[in-house]
Amino acid sequence: MDMSLLYTIPHAVPPREAFGLAIAIYFYLTGLSAGSFIISTLAYGFGMEKYKPLGKVGVVLATLLLIAAPMFLLLHSGRPLRAWHLFVYLNGTSPISWGSFLLTLYPINCIIYGFFMFRGNAKLTKIFGLIGIPLAIMVHGYTGFILSFAKAHALWRTSMMPILFLTSAMVSGVAMMILVTIIKDRFFGKERKVNTEVVFGLGKMLLWLLVFDLFLSFSDLSVHYFGEAESMEAARLLLTGTFAPTFIGVETLMGKVVPLVLVANTRTRNVMVYGFAAVLVMVGIFAMRCNVVLGGEFIPLL
Amino acid sequence: MAKTRYGFLIDLRRCIGCRTCQVACKAENDVPLGVYRTWVKEVEKGVYPKVRRHFVPILCNQCEKPACTRVCPVRATYSLPNGIVYIDPHRCIGCRYCMAACPYSVRFIHPERKVAQKCDWCWPRVRDGFGPPACVASCPTRAMVFGDLTDPESEISRILARVPTAVLKPETGNGPMVFYIGLDDEAARLVEAGGEE
Numbered sequence: 001m002d003m004s005l006l007y008t009i010p011h012a013v014p015p016r017e018a019f020g021l022a023i024a025i026y027f028y029l030t031g032l033s034a035g036s037f038i039i040s041t042l043a044y045g046f047g048m049e050k051y052k053p054l055g056k057v058g059v060v061l062a063t064l065l066l067i068a069a070p071m072f073l074l075l076h077s078g079r080p081l082r083a084w085h086l087f088v089y090l091n092g093t094s095p096i097s098w099g100s101f102l103l104t105l106y107p108i109n110c111i112i113y114g115f116f117m118f119r120g121n122a123k124l125t126k127i128f129g130l131i132g133i134p135l136a137i138m139v140h141g142y143t144g145f146i147l148s149f150a151k152a153h154a155l156w157r158t159s160m161m162p163i164l165f166l167t168s169a170m171v172s173g174v175a176m177m178i179l180v181t182i183i184k185d186r187f188f189g190k191e192r193k194v195n196t197e198v199v200f201g202l203g204k205m206l207l208w209l210l211v212f213d214l215f216l217s218f219s220d221l222s223v224h225y226f227g228e229a230e231s232m233e234a235a236r237l238l239l240t241g242t243f244a245p246t247f248i249g250v251e252t253l254m255g256k257v258v259p260l261v262l263v264a265n266t267r268t269r270n271v272m273v274y275g276f277a278a279v280l281v282m283v284g285i286f287a288m289r290c291n292v293v294l295g296g297e298f299i300p301l302l
Numbered sequence: 303m304a305k306t307r308y309g310f311l312i313d314l315r316r317c318i319g320c321r322t323c324q325v326a327c328k329a330e331n332d333v334p335l336g337v338y339r340t341w342v343k344e345v346e347k348g349v350y351p352k353v354r355r356h357f358v359p360i361l362c363n364q365c366e367k368p369a370c371t372r373v374c375p376v377r378a379t380y381s382l383p384n385g386i387v388y389i390d391p392h393r394c395i396g397c398r399y400c401m402a403a404c405p406y407s408v409r410f411i412h413p414e415r416k417v418a419q420k421c422d423w424c425w426p427r428v429r430d431g432f433g434p435p436a437c438v439a440s441c442p443t444r445a446m447v448f449g450d451l452t453d454p455e456s457e458i459s460r461i462l463a464r465v466p467t468a469v470l471k472p473e474t475g476n477g478p479m480v481f482y483i484g485l486d487d488e489a490a491r492l493v494e495a496g497g498e499e
Contacts, residue, residue: 078394078396078397079416089377097375099375149372149373152404302343
């Protein structure tokens with residue numbers, strides 16, 4: 001063996017990235033899927049007629065995104081051909097084990113729900129829509145538990161993770177639906193005219209979700225900042241360290257504060273501004289997934 | 303037969319940082335290039351000319367309540383009755399969740415087999431009666447002791463009964479089973495903010 005290789009090892013732990021970018025993308029896609037599914041059920045499950053135009057496109061997107069998302073899991077796993085082990089050898093204390101069933105049931109339910117929606121069967125659509133809501137919440141909520149249960153990393157081992165992930169899922173989902181409405185109406189609609197009622201309605205939803213998301217983000221970070229040694233280190237990494245540009249700049253300012261101002265300001269209430277805010281939010285939430293996943297395991301443990 | 307619970311003890315006052323344990327482990331377990339089942343962490347203390355290096359060999363703690371086995375979605379990693387945390391390489395799907403959960407970063411993905419691997423205190427070697435783990439057998443200063451904690455007459459039990467020891471990161475609640483004599487507080491924590499230097 002080459003002795004120089006053996007002797008030039010770092011004096012601390014060799015860097016070992018467990019999750020990385022593939023998992024961040026996976027979290028982002030499941031979040032978008034859960035968000036768009038819930039928007040889709042606003043009309044077909046809860047009878048909010050205003051959002052009827054989003055029912056079909058919502059369920060199609062939810063299904064497609066949730067079929068694409070597990071591909072990143074297979075890409076990330078070392079032995080993708082052994083994925084069937086997940087259904088044979090179960091472990092009740094592992095969120096990934098819960099996820100293997102959620103990731104199977106949720107798209108199946110999406111397809112059934114979509115099938116009845118396209119067939120025009122309002123009653124069955126409603127039933128499967130309402131079944132889908134807890135599934136959508138679980139399919140994204142469990143990803144928060146994945147990080148919470150990985151107790152080695154201070155940034156992850158908080159009970160904030162599931163609710164933080166669910167909120168950001170809704171934020172990104174609503175933002176995506178605003179964009180989808182604009183694109184759909186402008187380029188594919190009969191009159192080439194954007195349905196402002198839907199866009200502004202979603203904008204209002206986005207406004208309050210962003211406020212809640214900022215609050216959660218603040219709670220999480222402030223408790224880390226005043227917490228025990230490793231938590232403080234993690235908070236400093238995000239506030240002043242390597243991840244500060246993406247956390248403060250992209251995620252918080254560009255992805256949450258600026259869109260919040262744009263959507264809240266009634267003087268600039270126009271479709272293009274809302275579309276721009278939605279793009280910023282979608283980029284910001286992607287940055288959030290990267291900050292949490294990559295930032296969480298950035299600090300060496302020993 | 304009485305129940306066996308293996309334990310591991312490292313006397314850091316004796317450790318000279320020669321990395322023989324690291325090399326012996328590589329040879330014994332056929333560990334590929336770039337990854338390590340055990341390594342020697344180094345910390346420099348003091349200001350020149352009054353400086354001193356501290357060495358801390360790191361290996362799997364074979365925890366009492368391991369975070370890794372709890373999160374493995376396919377139960378590919380589990381505690382043996384003797385306390386050693388073992389990995390079934392034929393069942394592991396390489397999802398790396400155990401790597402994310404381990405507070406000691408001892409797990410890695412085998413570059414060729416693409417499954418999780420880590421130190422198992424040379425369990426196959428110990429089981430088959432070839433003596434203690436390779437690192438223990440090769441340590442030139444005999445800083446490492448391996449033995450049965452349930453046997454009060456074993457060397458490790460006798461030392462643990464009369465010498466103060468410490469473990470790494472007891473606050474995780476994992477119940478680590480590698481005991482250190484003379485563990486330096488600075489060496490036990492991560493090196494510096496953001497892992498620099």
